[in-house]
Amino acid sequence: MVAYSAQRNAETVSLVGVVCTAAMLTAALYLIFVWAPNELTMGVVQRIFYFHVPSAFTAFLAFTIGGIASIQYLHRRENRYDSLSVACNEVGLVFAVVNLLTGMLWAKPVWGVYWAWDARLTTMLLLALIYGGYLILRSSIDDDNRRAICCAVVSIFGMVDIPIVYMANRWWRTQHPQPVMFDSAGGLDVNMRVVLYCTFVAMCALLWVMVRSRSRLEDLRRESDALRREVYAR
């Protein structure tokens, strides 16, 4: 009875979360395409900024939570931390790929090329490749404990790259513009800053929905593996 009630509560929280996320994303779209002012130099294409930048920060947030969950897993050896870690890292990779692709599609009309091998772009690509490798490693180890330990180490290693990506355009001269988020000297218009932060909040909500679903998938996979072992053991 208690388990059933807890499951019902979890389903209600999920449903409310999905509805709220959809509402926030709709509001963010309105702000991006209707409310935000046009940028003077680049014009309408600058609006790519409102999903390019929050995608990067949502990916950073996901990878950081994934890294912390990995440290917790190595410390406590509880499967729920491994589930959280894989969920955050996989979803974070989706946001990182969105960031890279939208960046390329923004660079083409503004820089004239899709890609420049500058420090910011290269370190971000490296970050995405680390987590791509993480997922390949995850699918290539059969033993649950070994897989979780190896992946936790890679996840922590990936987390270390995040400050390097963030600081890349401060430490090295890059074609990529200087940071505007969490930076008072960014020179961003107040209305643009409001839209940027609102979109970031909406993307964090989307991250939460995706991470919950992916964690559940991992729990189901673990349950399925345990049952399969039970069947073969008989």
Place this chain on the structure above:
Amino acid sequence: MEENLKWLWYAFGTAWVLHVLYLGSLLIRTKKLEQQLQNLKALIEENDRKT
């Protein structure tokens, strides 16, 4: 202006297509695993009944 608008739609479309594809893949993988779990539970119950 229109040339720039094209790039905005490409970027916007790419972002949402990727998110929707990922959410779709999550749903499909979850349904598959739920089906596998049901089959395994049924198999175990059948084995229990036989023994």
